[in-house]
Amino acid sequence: MTVRVLVADDQALLRGSFRALIETAPGLSAVGEAADGAEAVRRVRELRPDVVLMDVRMPGMDGIEATRRIRTESEVRVLILTMFDLDAYVFAALRAGASGFLLKDVPPADLLAAVRVVASGEGLLAPTVTRRLIEEFARRPEPGRAPVRGLDGVTAREREVLTLVGRGLSNGEIADHLHLSLATVKTYVGRLLAKLHARDRAQLVIVAYESGLVP
Secondary structure, three states: OOEEEEEEOOOHHHHHHHHHHHHOOOOEEEEEEEOOHHHHHHHHHHHOOOEEEEEOOOOOOOHHHHHHHHHHHOOOEEEEEEOOOOOHHHHHHHHHOOOEEEEOOOOHHHHHHHHHHHHHOOOOOOOHHHHHHHHHHHHOOOOOOOOOOOOOOOOHHHHHHHHHHHOOOOHHHHHHHHOOOHHHHHHHHHHHHHHOOOOOHHHHHHHHHHOOOOO
C-alpha cells in the first residue's frame, strides 16, 4: 500500500523540499501541503492522509494544537519536525498524541524510513533524540496531570514486552530478545494497547517510563 503523507510547515521552501523527497520514494505519496496548523487540520479532514509531517512552530495554530485536534478526530499519525533536539514544545506535542520526532536536519533516508515506521505502527522512532525527549518528558510531569496509570491486569510477560517497547525496541527485536514469534509479540502489544487505553506505541513508551519499568 502507498503511504499518503501531508506536509505541514510554514516555510514554503521546506514544504516543497519535503514533498519532492517523498514523491521520489517508492511506496510514499505526498498528497498535500499546509502552511499552518489550522490548514493542516482542514487538509487532514479533506485528504485523510496516513501520516502528517508536522512542524512545531507555525503562525496561528501551532503544530501542538493541530496534532491534538488531528489525533482527537482521527487515527492519522503525526511525525513532529523540530529544529532543536530538546525543544520544549515537543513535550507538549508528545502529550497531544504525536507518534515520533525528527530533527529538520535529519538525513533524507532517515526521514523516509521514519515516515514508514510511523505509518506502519511498528514502533516509536528510537534514535537518541527521541529517547532523550521521552526521558525528559517522564521527568517533567505536567501540572495538574492525572495520576500515573497503574499496571493492574498486565501480566508478567506483558510487562516484559512493555519494558522493551519503552526501550525503543521494534517488534522484531522484542521477538528475538524474548525468543517469541513475531505474531506473538504483536498480540502482546495489541493487548497492552487495549489494557492501558493507549492510542499508539508512543503512549506505551510513556507508560513504561512513568510506571518505572524503564528507569
